[in-house]
Amino acid sequence: MVSVIMGLSTGGRGFACEKRMGKPGARRVQCGWFGPGTVSAMALTIRQVVALPDLGLRVLTPNSDLSRVVRWVATSELSDPGPWLDGDELLLTTGMRLRDDPDSCAAYAEAVMASGAAALGFGIGLTFDSVPHALLEAGQRIGLPIIEVPTPTPFVAVSKAVSRSLAAEEYEAAERSFGTQRSLIRAALKEGGDVNVVSLLARHVNGFAVCVDAAGGVRAASPPGAARRIGEWRAELERLRPQGVRASSVISNADEHVAIVPLGVKGGGDGFLILGASSALQANDVAVMNLAVSLLSWGLVRDAGRGSAWHRLAIDAIRREGSAQVPMAELGLGSLEHGSARIVLAIAAESADAGTVSHAGDHAGELAAAINALPSSIATALGDGQVLAFIPESVVARPDARKLLEEAGRAVVSGPVDLDDVPAVEATIVRARRTALSRPGLTRLDDASAIGLAGLVDPGTARAWAHEYLRGLRESSEGPELLVTLRAWLASHGQVDATGSSLGVHRHTVRHRLRRAEALLGRGLDDPQVRADLWFALGQVDP
Structure with missing residues (x-):
């Protein structure tokens, strides 16, 4: 049995297909740009969870697979x-509805196992003084790890400990990702850039990387022996080549995950990056890979004599440079040959009427492409629906450009900026982004009446005040979730039902989060001045 699912998204480069082979150990092939289904989230193993300090957790099922992952x-x-x-959850229960008999325990264990939960944590001291023997037998029989949660340990303590550990892992991975991105940008600017980029990328994923040209010739490989494996992927390269930059593949088996990604700017593509690792890529790894794709595409385009395409790819690198701290002058932004320009930061609408796109990610890609089609203009989609663009003054005033930006959902147009003035460019990008996050519609930074209160306050002073105002939230482990909820609630004019719908959570969850936010802020959200201050403060900090 072979099933094939195919589709084409509205976003130009969104081709996707999935092929499953109906036999044991067969590989799965997915084609398309990497979404949640092809990226591995941060996780702990059961062994790591049990070892967390001060919880007193104990595994009660001998020979359990403690390498199973726990994501929440x-x-x-x-x-x-x-x-x-x-x-992949650690499911916690006190067994309130469980009867201490073999049939009930077996049915419950099988239901938990079928749910895909990684393990069952059983809290003793409320319903049962100890974990029922019949449940332990059932768990042992079907391979469900069962962990005892002692009476003094509240379930919320387990949840917080796991959440903190996952956050620490994610932070460490993000730091490592940013470090690799810094190195990638510098490596691409040196002699032998492709070889340097491929080597760094392979080292980052602790695997291999191969860059091939449009004909399948190897341009760079790390380790060098990976080039000898090109024959394994030849058929897949041939299948992807006619689709150009619209498709990619993920080939997985028990021992290896291989991503095949097209290189180039548009059309038929200029080559492929083949990246292999022993496990699925984490989100931060995908960010590193995407930067490598941009840099390798630049190398292919440059060598093909199409150097003007570097302009678009340079913006992609510059966006990442914001966290990588590589001088923008090194990337040649000043070489853009249209003099003084306007910087545009747009955030694509999450929903739209006729003539626009319903998904922010798709809309961002289309918006960037439409801006690139304007004379002497450069744009790139940054992720999260955001688009950064450099547009000549004369072009911004055109009706088609204005219509494009008005349909974006949120767009900020700077005053004239000399692209050779690197500090001014950096400061303007930051200001434009903050304004776009806080104001819907089209805003011009050189129109004092349109930029609101934030435009009248020194950005450094406003940001320092906002950090102090939100300190209680930002220092709490619940902070990120509560900040998102407050933004949505204020944007929904204090309507709990609308907030719940926008966040995809129940209205009672919204009310609970608002009460927690009030406690951490030390202020009542019924006060209109507090709401106004909070909205201003949220506009000064990163979402």
């Missing part, structure tokens, strides 16, 4: 929690 902690007293789980 969930609590449920339902007999069948499956419909409310995503998989």
Whole structure:
């Protein structure tokens, strides 16, 4: 049996297909740009969770697979929690609905196992003084790890400990990703850039990387022996080549995950990057890979004598440079040959009427492409629906350009900026982004009446005040979730139901988060002055 699912998104480069081979150990092939289904989230193993300090957790099922991953902690007293789980959770329960008999325990263990939960954490001291023996037997029989949660340990302590550990891992991975991105940009600017980029990328994923040209010839490989494997992917390269830059593949088996990504700016593509690792790429790894794709594409385009395409790719690198701290002058932004320009930061609408696109990611890609089609203009989609563009003054005034920006959802147009003035460019990008995040519609930074209160306050002073105002939230482990909720609630004019719909959570969850936010802020959200201050403060900090 072979099933094939194919589709084409509205975003130009969104081709996707999936092929599954119906036999044991067969590989799965997915084609398309990497979405949530092809990127691995941060996770701990059961062994790591049990070892967390001050929890007193104990594995009660001998020979359990403690290498199973835990991506989150969930609590449920339902007999069948499956419909409310995503998989890979540590499921916590006190067994309120569990009967201490073999049939009931077996049915419950099988339901938990079928839900995809990584392990069952059983809290003792409320319903049962110890974990029922029948449940332990059932878990041992079907391979479900069962962990005892002692009476003094509240479930929320387990949840917080796992959350903190996951956050620490994510922070460490992000730091490592930023470091690699800095190195990649510098490596690409040196002699032998492609070889340098491929070597760094392979080292980052602890695997291999191969860059090939349009004909399948190897331009660079790391380790060098990876070039000898090109024959393994020849058929897949031939299948992808006619689709140009619209498709990619992820080839997975038990031992290896290989991503094949096209290189180039548009059309038929100029080559491929083949990246292999022992496990699925994390989100930060994908960000590193995407930068490498941009830099390798630049190398291919440059060598093909199409140096003007570097302008678009340079903007992609400059966006990443914001965190990588590489001088923008090194990237040649000043070589853009249209003199003084306007910087545009747009955030694509999440929903749109006729003539626009319903998905922010797709809309951002289309918006960037449309701006690139304007005379002497350069744009790139940054992720999260954001687009950064450099447009000549004369072009910004054109009706088609204005219409394009008005349909973006949120767009900020700077005053004239000399692109050779690197500090001014950097400061303007930051200011434009903050304004776009806080104001819907089209805003011009050189129109004092349109930029609002934020434009009248020194940005450094405003940011320092905002950090102090939000200190209680930002220092809490719940802070990121509460800040997102407050933004959505204020944007929904204090309507709880609308906030819940926009966040995809129940209205009771919104109310609970608002109460927690009030406690951490030390201020009541019913006060209109507090709401105004909070909205201003949120506009000064990164979302």
